[in-house]
Every structure is written in structure tokens, then in C-alpha cells.
Amino acid sequence: xxxxxxxxxxxxxxxxxxxxxxxxxxxxxxxxxxxxxxxxxxxxxxxxxxxxxxxxxxxxxxxxxxxxxxxxxxxxxxxxxxxxxxxxxxxxxxxxxxxxxxxxxxxxxxxxxxxxxxxxxxxxxxxxxxxxxxxxxxxxxxxxxxxxxxxxxxxxxxxxxxxxxxxxxxxxxxxxxxxxxxxxxxxxxxxxxxxxxxxxxxxxxxxxxxxxxxxxxxxxxxxxxxxxxxxxxxxxxxxxxxxxxxxxxxxxxxxxxxxxxxxxxxxxxxxxxxxxxxxxxxxxxxxxxxxxxxxxxxxxxxxxxxxxxxxxxxxxxxxxxxxxxxxxxxxxxxxxxxxxxxxxxxxxxxxxxxxxxxxxxxxxxxxxxxxxxxxxxxxxxxxxxxxxxxxxxxxxxxxxxxxxxxxxxxxxxxxxxxxxxxxxxxxxxxxxxxxxxxxxxxxxxxxxxxxxxxxxxxxxxxxxxxxxxxxxxxxxxxxx
Numbered sequence: 001x002x003x004x005x006x007x008x009x010x011x012x013x014x015x016x017x018x019x020x021x022x023x024x025x026x027x028x029x030x031x032x033x034x035x036x037x038x039x040x041x042x043x044x045x046x047x048x049x050x051x052x053x054x055x056x057x058x059x060x061x062x063x064x065x066x067x068x069x070x071x072x073x074x075x076x077x078x079x080x081x082x083x084x085x086x087x088x089x090x091x092x093x094x095x096x097x098x099x100x101x102x103x104x105x106x107x108x109x110x111x112x113x114x115x116x117x118x119x120x121x122x123x124x125x126x127x128x129x130x131x132x133x134x135x136x137x138x139x140x141x142x143x144x145x146x147x148x149x150x151x152x153x154x155x156x157x158x159x160x161x162x163x164x165x166x167x168x169x170x171x172x173x174x175x176x177x178x179x180x181x182x183x184x185x186x187x188x189x190x191x192x193x194x195x196x197x198x199x200x201x202x203x204x205x206x207x208x209x210x211x212x213x214x215x216x217x218x219x220x221x222x223x224x225x226x227x228x229x230x231x232x233x234x235x236x237x238x239x240x241x242x243x244x245x246x247x248x249x250x251x252x253x254x255x256x257x258x259x260x261x262x263x264x265x266x267x268x269x270x271x272x273x274x275x276x277x278x279x280x281x282x283x284x285x286x287x288x289x290x291x292x293x294x295x296x297x298x299x300x301x302x303x304x305x306x307x308x309x310x311x312x313x314x315x316x317x318x319x320x321x322x323x324x325x326x327x328x329x330x331x332x333x334x335x336x337x338x339x340x341x342x343x344x345x346x347x348x349x350x351x352x353x354x355x356x357x358x359x360x361x362x363x364x365x366x367x368x369x370x371x372x373x374x375x376x377x378x379x380x381x382x383x384x385x386x387x388x389x390x391x392x393x394x395x396x397x398x399x400x401x402x403x404x405x406x407x408x409x410x411x412x413x414x415x416x417x418x419x420x421x422x423x424x425x426x427x428x429x430x431x432x433x434x435x436x437x438x439x440x441x442x443x444x445x446x447x448x449x450x451x452x453x454x455x456x457x458x459x460x461x462x463x464x465x466x467x468x469x470x471x472x473x474x475x476x477x478x479x480x
Contacts, residue, residue, distance in 0.1 A: 036134055038073040039116065042080035043138055046112040049085065049379050056085055056379050084119040085378035086215050087187035091118045093170055098157040099150075110147045113139035117155045122163040132156060178204050186211035191386045192371060199420040199461065206465070213464035218375040220251040221272050222262065223302065226309025228337055229266030234259065243468070244450050245275040247306065265337050270302040271373070273462045273469030274418070278303040280447035280460075281363050281414035282310045284476060288410050294359040295320040296349040296403060299327025301334030303365055303416075312340030319359075323348040350398045357408040364403045366396045368417040368424050372471030375464060389423050396424060400432045404439055404479060412442065413477040418470055420461055425473040429459070433477075442476040 041063040048054035060081050064074050084091065092103040095114050103111055117135030120126040132155045140148035161169070172180030179197060182204070183190040188211055200206045222234055224247050231241055234249035237259045242248025248270075251259075261267040293311050298304040298320035308318045317340060322328040328346045335342055347353050349364075369388055374381050396417070403413045417424050433439055443458040451467065454460050459475040 036137070037067045037069055038077035039080060039134055039138055041067050041069060041074075041077040042084065042116055043112060043142070045081045046084060046116065047109065047142075050108055050112055053383070056081060056377070079124070080116055080119060082217070082378045083123055084115050086381070087119065087123070088115060088379075088382050089189060090184055090187045091115045093184065094118055094122075094158060094166055095154065097166075097170055099154045107143060107147060109143050110139055110151060113142070113147075113151055114154055117151065118158050121155065121159045122166065128159045132159065182208055182211060186215060188214065188374075188381055189384075192374075192381060192384075195371065195421045198422050199425075209465040210463055210471075214374045214381075216375060216464075218271075218373075218464075218470075219468075220256055221270060221275075222249045222251060222256060222259075222267050223247050223270040223275050223306060224249070224261065224267045225265070225305050225338065227312055227339070228309060229261050233261050234267060237261070242272045242275075244448070245272050245279065247279075248272045248275050265334065268302060268305060268334065270306075271376075271470045271472075273372075273467065273472035274302060275306060276448050276451065276462070276469070277414065277416045277460075277472050277474040278306045278363060278365075279310075280444055280474060280476065281361055281412065282307060283447045284361075284412045284442060284478075286360060286410060286412065288360075288408075290314065290360045291316045292359045293318045293361045293363075294354075294406055295363045295365070296399060296406070297365050297367060298322050298331045298344070299324060301331035303363060304331050305334045305338075307361075307363060308335050308338045308340055308342050311342070312338055316340075316360075318342040319345060319354070321345045321347045321349055321352075349402050350395070352402050352406055354406065356405055357411075359406050360408060360411045362403045362407045362411065362413045363416070364399055364413060365416045365418075366392075366399050366424075366428075368392055368396070368419040369421060370418055371421055372418040372462075372473070376470070389421060393423050393428060396428045397431055400428060404432065404436065404477070407479050409438070409479050411479055413439075413479070415475045415477065417473045420463070420471045420473060425461070425475075426459060429475045429477070438480045439477050440480060442478050444474050444476045447476065448474075 044063050045056060045059045048059045049056050064077060069077055095103050113135055117131055120131035121128055132152060135155060136148045136152045139151045167185050171184035174181040179193045180190055183193045196210050197207050221242060222239060224231055226247060231249050235241060239249035239251045242250055256262050256269055293307055293316055295304045295307060295318060299322040304320040311318045320331045322331060325346050328344050332344045369384050369392060370377060370380055400415055407413050415429055441458045444460045445454045445457045448454065448460060453466050462469045462472045464471060
């Protein structure tokens with residue numbers, strides 16, 4: 001199975017730019033109605049993602065507004081977009097087998113059309129004739145008649161068998177190559193499946209459950225800012241209390257931006273796992289002062305908002321730093337309204353401008369591959385490469401060394417990544433601790449009260465298929 005990401009620069013007429021128009025040049029609601037407007041939204045989003053490295057969630061929202069798609073068809077457009085992006089590598093293998101061509105040899109505008117058509121044929125309840133004919137029309141509208149004929153021929157070949165048939169034909173044998181089989185079946189690059197397998201101790205059933213969970217839409221989880229909002233307000237607006245975070249709530253439908261608490265900044269969107277690992281830092285017992293807290297890589301500010309609210313309630317102050325000015329500005333916006341005296345700083349935490357041992361609590365949410373949030377960022381699995389892990393690991397080690405330098409003796413550090421990859425989690429901590437005799441692990445499990453299945457400790461790895469959260473990793477360290 002291919003482990004590359006989507007195609008590069010587009011040729012032909014790229015989607016995702018300008019205003020959607022029909023053949024007459026007038027604004028159109030679709031080629032054959034509202035459902036085709038949804039397909040156009042998905043196609044234009046894919047074109048922007050594959051040709052411009054756009055973010056799917058941002059582009060999709062923009063296209064939905066431009067096409068004025070109603071709520072029902074917006075759901076169809078979202079499923080087409082995210083479902084196609086999740087299985088991109090698998091669909092490209094099917095394109096190769098059905099067309100006799102390498103996907104990279106096809107016009108990218110045609111390839112994206114084929115991907116959407118294959119998703120409809122193999123993963124939705126769209127009737128096969130509708131999946132083929134609407135995709136042919138879509139490609140004809142954006143390219144030319146010859147491309148439309150090619151798409152028609154390829155999709156008719158694809159539709160001769162269901163997804164299980166394609167798995168039997170193209171996937172590696174499950175007994176001799178279980179990782180390759182799972183990679184094809186569940187639309188993940190092989191190197192990511194291997195990383196999950198390592199993190200889950202070779203339990204292939206758990207690996208498959210994790211891959212399945214990655215392909216399920218993630219819930220919209222909200223977090224109220226401590227001291228500024230209450231979960232009861234979110235519940236009254238239609239959300240349900242989160243399972244474990246006292247500040248969390250889950251919104252099952254609708255736009256979170258419509259809620260007054262979110263619009264005013266009293267609450268924000270934040271995965272429950274992200275809330276839990278930040279709250280754990282605040283719960284660790286300390287001897288001595290507890291009035292200086294540090295968030296080393298704070299942008300865009302979700303964890304900083306939680307920590308700032310808790311710090312304010314205890315009379316402590318938070319310094320939130322980020323090396324990128326635009327991300328620091330986002331943190332400023334999130335902290336605006338907190339009554340505490342907190343500071344936001346543009347600074348490279350690998351060369352900290354603050355004094356050694358200046359902080360009682362340090363949160364390091366380290367830059368990582370983001371493999372723990374693939375259900376929210378479907379295109380990320382094809383953009384990330386194995387080489388990214390080594391580059392990020394070097395940064396993670398450097399940042400953790402700075403975190404140890406920044407915390408006072410007796411203080412505590414939370415090392416966090418949104419990735420279960422062992423090279424970004426356990427072994428980073430092992431590497432730093434192997435060179436120091438004044439830092440030791442603290443068992444993190446007691447500081448996530450009520451959360452089940454946390455393993456043997458002392459570190460914690462959350463999983464979508466176990467906890468329903470992003471795959472957040474947490475290690476708590478104390479400087480002796």
C-alpha cells in the first residue's frame with residue numbers, strides 16, 4: 001500500500017477557488033440539485049487539500065458557506081470529504097488496479113474525482129449508478145470530456161465488487177503481513193500502523209480497534225474556563241457533561257460557535273483528553289511555594305486557559321510562551337477575560353529567557369506528529385512521513401531538558417504529546433532522565449481520577465478506542 005500523501009500541484013481547473021458557478025456562469029446550487037452541491041463542496045475541498053496543502057476543516061467550512069448547503073447536505077459533504085481523505089492511500093491503490101496507471105500519472109483533478117467516486121461506491125449507501133454518473137459530471141465540469149470518459153470506465157470497474165472484495169484482491173495476507181493488511185483495510189499508512197502496534201504491545205486486535213476509531217467522526221468537546229464559566233451553562237445549551245473532566249461537555253450536534261459561552265470566550269473547543277492531561281499537572285501535590293506556573297508551548301491556548309483559571313483560583317500566575325508570534329496572540333485572546341495577572345511571551349523555550357528553577361509547575365505540550373488526533377485531521381495521516389518523527393524527537397528532547405531546567409527543585413513537569421508513537425513519548429522521557437539523577441517519574445494515574453484502563457503506569461496513554469479521547473500521552477516528572 002502506498003504511504004505517500006495526496007498529489008501535488010493541480011493541473012486543469014482547480015476547485016476550491018472563487019465562487020461556485022454552473023455552466024451558464026450563474027451561481028448554482030449544484031449540477032443536479034442539493035446533493036450535487038454537497039459533492040461539489042467535497043470535490044473543491046479535496047482539490048485544495050491535495051494541490052495547496054490546505055487544511056480540510058478550514059476549507060470545508062469555507063466551501064459550505066460559499067455553496068449555502070443546508071444542514072442535511074452539509075453532513076453528506078462532510079462525510080464525502082473526511083471519508084475520502086481518511087482512505088486516500090487505499091483508494092489510490094484501487095485506482096492503480098482499476099486503471100492500470102499510477103495515480104501520480106493522472107491529472108490531479110481527475111484523481112480527486114475518482115477518489116470521491118470510489119468512496120461513494122465502496123463506503124456509502126449511494127446507489128452505484130448515482131455514484132458513477134454524478135462523479136462523471138463533476139469531473140467533466142472541472143476538466144474535459146476525455147477525463148469524464150476515463151472516470152466513467154474506471155468507476156464501473158471499481159463497482160464490480162464491494163470493499164471486502166477489494167481487500168481480498170489487493171490487501172496483503174492477514175496472516176503473513178497483518179500490519180499491511182490492516183493498513184489497506186483501514187486506510188492508514190503502514191508506518192503509522194506499525195507505530196500503533198508498538199505502542200499497544202503487539203496486540204493486533206487493539207491496533208485494529210484503534211484504526212477503526214480513527215475513522216469515526218470525533219465528537220465536539222468543549223471546556224469551560226475555570227472561574228469564567230460553568231458546565232451547567234453548556235448543558236442548558238444542549239451539551240452533555242463530559243465523562244471525567246469537571247470542565248468538559250460534549251456537543252452532539254450543531255455549531256459550537258453559536259453558544260454564548262463560546263462566543264464570549266468563557267468556553268472553547270478542547271478534546272477531553274487534552275483537558276485531562278493539563279488538569280493532572282495542577283493536581284500533583286507540591287512542597288513549598290506554588291505561585292509560578294509555566295506553559296512552554298502554549299499556542300493556540302486551550303491548555304493555557306485551563307491552567308490560567310486554576311492558577312487564578314489559587315493566587316498563582318501563569319507565564320504562557322510560544323515561539324510563534326501568531327500563536328502567542330491566539331493565547332492572549334484565549335486568556336483575555338481571566339482576572340488573574342498572567343503573561344504571554346513570544347519566546348523559544350529551547351533557549352528560555354527566564355531564570356533557572358523559576359517555576360513550580362511546568363507544562364510542556366510538545367510539538368509532535370499529531371498521530372493521536374488523526375480522527376480530527378483526516379489528511380494528516382498522508383502528509384506526515386516517518387522522517388518527521390526523528391526531526392520532532394530532537395526538538396522534544398531539547399524542550400524537555402529546558403522544562404527540567406525551568407522547574408524548581410520539588411516542582412513538577414507534565415510532558416504531553418498528542419501522539420502514541422514511542423519515539424515521541426516514553427523514550428523521550430527515558431532519554432532525558434538517563435542523563436539526570438535529580439528527576440524522577442511520578443505515577444500519573446491517580447491524577448486522572450475515574451478514568452479506567454490506564455495501564456501499569458507510571459505514564460498514561462489515552463486512546464480513542466478505549467477512552468473516546470484523542471491519543472494523548474502524559475508523563476509527570478518531579479525535580480528532586
